[in-house]
Each structure stands twice: as C-alpha cells, then as structure tokens.
Amino acid sequence: MHENEISKIIFDLGLKIHKNLGPGLLESAYEECLFYEISKAGLFVEKQKPxxxxxxxxxxxxxxxxxxxxxxxxxxxxxxCEALNDVHLAQVLTYLKLSGCRLGLLINFNTNLFKNGYRRILNGNVSL
Incomplete structure (x- = not known):
C-alpha cells in the first residue's frame, strides 16, 4: 500500500477519534486510540518503536x-498541546531520517478542528 493511501486511512481514523473524544485528553490516550483503530483497520502498526x-x-x-x-x-x-511548533516538526524530521521513511504525520489532537492539527511531512516538506 502506498504512503498516500495509508495517510488517508490514518487521517480518517484520527478524525473519528477526535469526533468521539474531542480535545483535552492526554497524548497517551490519543496514541492508544489511534494504535487500536489502525490495528483494527488491518494495517501493521508498531507502538513506541525504538x-x-x-x-x-x-x-x-x-x-x-x-x-x-x-x-x-x-x-x-x-x-x-496548545500549538505545534518547530521543535515538533524537528522531531518528525529526525524520525524520518533515522527510520529511512519518506512520510511523517504530526497530529495534534488538542484542536477544535482536527484538520488544523494535522501535518504531513514528505521528505522534509510540510503540507496541511
């Protein structure tokens, strides 16, 4: 499956979680829910991958x-968090470099609209 197809599935699952839970929970809660939903969708997902x-x-x-x-x-x-900043972007860029992956998703669930907290990072280029 291509990265774009995977990211579309992840966006839809993140949106589902955000609609059900809303903003304001701990990061770990959203991570667990997203892990669960991705697994349930039949995709191979690793959590807290060293x-x-x-x-x-x-x-x-x-x-x-x-x-x-x-x-x-x-x-x-x-x-x-209240807002995404350059440190969060740098973190994803580091993970892309270390993993050899091309696509990173930076997802902030603490927003009123899910799409406002969703960033795609493809080979170092950020898009909404």
Missing part, C-alpha cells in the same frame, strides 16, 4: 522512540 542512531557504524540506543510506525513506511508523532 529508533537507534547509527554513528560511524556504531548503533547507539539513546532513547529515540517513534510514537507509531505504520506499515514500516509512515511515521506518526501524536501530540496534545
């Missing part, structure tokens, strides 16, 4: 963890 840093052929496990990795190709970073 992502080591390779430096001069040495694998360093220094605590990087991707919130959700879908079909080994789409990185999802879940947030529940």
């Amino acid at each position: 992502m080591p840093l390779i430096y001069e052929e040495v694998k360093l496990d220094i605590g990087y963890r991707i919130d959700l990795l879908v079909e080994k190709s789409v990185v999802i970073e879940v947030k529940s």
Whole structure:
C-alpha cells in the first residue's frame, strides 16, 4: 500500500477519534486510540518503536522512540498541546531520517478542528 493511501486511512481514523473524544485528553490516550483503530483497520502498526542512531557504524540506543510506525513506511508523532511548533516538526524530521521513511504525520489532537492539527511531512516538506 502506498504512503498516500495509508495517510488517508490514518487521517480518517484520527478524525473519528477526535469526533468521539474531542480535545483535552492526554497524548497517551490519543496514541492508544489511534494504535487500536489502525490495528483494527488491518494495517501493521508498531507502538513506541525504538529508533537507534547509527554513528560511524556504531548503533547507539539513546532513547529515540517513534510514537507509531505504520506499515514500516509512515511515521506518526501524536501530540496534545496548545500549538505545534518547530521543535515538533524537528522531531518528525529526525524520525524520518533515522527510520529511512519518506512520510511523517504530526497530529495534534488538542484542536477544535482536527484538520488544523494535522501535518504531513514528505521528505522534509510540510503540507496541511
């Protein structure tokens, strides 16, 4: 399945969760719900996937963890904050670089409209 198809499914599932729960919950609650919904949709999803840093052929496990990795190709970073900022974007860019994935989704559930908290990052380019 192509990354665009996967991201469409994830958007729809995130929207469903947001409609049911609304903003204001902890990040971990949204992450668990999204993990559940993605699994239920039949996609392979890994939660809190460790992502080591390779430096001069040495694998360093220094605590990087991707919130959700879908079909080994789409990185999802879940947030529940007042507003997304450059640090959140940098986090997704780092995960894309370390994982070798092309597409990252930065999802902030703490918004009145779900679409306002949804960002696609494709090879370092951000789109709404």
